[in-house]
Amino acid sequence: MRSALLGILVLAGTLFPGAATAAPAPPGALGGSGPHPAGYETTLRLTNHTIYRPNTLPTGVKLPIVAWGNGACRADGTWFENILTEWASHGFLVIANGRPGGSGSTDSDMLTESIDWAVAENSRRTSKYYGRIDTTKVAVMGQSCGGIETYEVADDPRITTTVLWNSGLLDDAQNGLLQRLHAPIAYFIGGPSDIAHPNAMDDWRRLPAGLPAFMGNLDVGHFGTFSEPNGGEFGRVGGHWLKWQLKGDLTSRAQFVGTDCGLCASDWDVLRKNL
Template sequence: MKHALLSAAALALWVSPAVAADPARQIGAPAGTGGQPAIAQARADAPGYTVYHPVTWGPEPLPLVLWGNGGCRNNGLSASHFLRQIASHGYVVIANGAPAEERPVQSALPPANGPRPTGSAPPRATPDETQVSQLLAAIDWASGAGDLASHVDFARIAVMGHSCGGLQALAAGADARIKTVVAFNSGVYIRAGSGLSGVHIQKQDLEKLHTPVAYILGGPDDIAYPNGSDDVARIGHVPVFYGNLGVGHGGTFQLADGGDYGRVGAAWLDWQLKGSKTAGAMFAGQDCSLCKDTRWTVVRKQFPENP
């Protein structure tokens, strides 16, 4: 843990000359269908992060969303199309990792969307590039960022992530400041140490979750499918939503506005952090919209009858 905290601190303090010359550099064009087109930013005061927020600030502070990248990579643009979509619904998003490579929008998912199940993964040659401590440190950084802090409602914080970043989100979900957790294509390893991630979380740590949690999985071809499904079977103390869509481990992040994952992720946040019953109808109730969508398999536990 001490090493992880030092790594996060080093990322937060180092500033490249290019970013220092432009303290808040916009990356790409505004995007998102949520009504408030959003931008990605590289910031000189937070070189270990990538920040997403609406172009135009409204009068009310916005909920905060923390994001863990697939592979726990140091690239806050790895899910940029999805994250602009989330921010466009009225959120400030802080992604773990400096802005590096942004891939273009895909018109369709590739036939093999991410790694398929092959048994135990080989040992990882290098440690994770980002850490859980770094993810949570974004809350403290944002509270001290003068131009940003007044636009953030620190009483409404969600943590989300993809694959290894989903494990970071599940681990960070134990923090008392977190109000909801979403794990995309992720789940705690059934056999500890059998995967590539270095996130220190085991099945018993799921008992530390204290908020509603959603698992969005990519079907049997998703390498995280057995782990996430097992998590859901084990969790019996908090509301848990399981939505399974057969798109593979890569999800729909690279489609325009994040595809189905962008739509579902924004609705979950709108329900959990903003109390939107319209958004909640996607998940709760006998006729929830995802329940009626034949592409999705849905499981709900400890769940409210109505949104």
């Protein structure tokens, strides 16, 4: 099935054509809904990336790391700025592949570079991030083609959680990547109308036994809610997953766990394993 899909899903190096194109945010939409209004910056120490962070670094609180791969493997670090700014406003250091407004393609090595940079900055005495990053809590995420990049680095032992958005393996020859998963994984998919839906569901059935896993489908298609202010419903739910997995937040945990979980009584179609 997936081999047959490969030919129509790969176009000029772009996986899942028609991938969500995070439209520029309307004026005033950025900053996020969290307690730490956020923005983005770049640094010569990590070229070809965009760093989203609270505008004022919180005192006494360390920022977990979130590495992000864009849909279409596109090297534009502000393509998904709404949702990435939202997560940063809740106290995360979010690092996206690509420079602001950049062009060209990314690869999975760039996700590893993001983690390496954050770990190094936390130890560099002259860095504004010195001692302010929680290097023991790392999420790697990606949308569509960025989800494939996420799979490719998911065996990194530093990773605390792996998250795929509107994504799944394209070819059964790639199934070995699933056996390298070691950290709790979440899938946030756009329902049956999402071109990645059958691929994600096939991956779900092949996950390693015992791996904690969550599958959430919201009927919004492959474009998701990324272009909505603060990333819309995807931004809200993704924030809860990050707060649970990287900060141990019990209120956020309740969105995913239990017979009366927050998403269970919503428009989300929920599947769970080993949670």
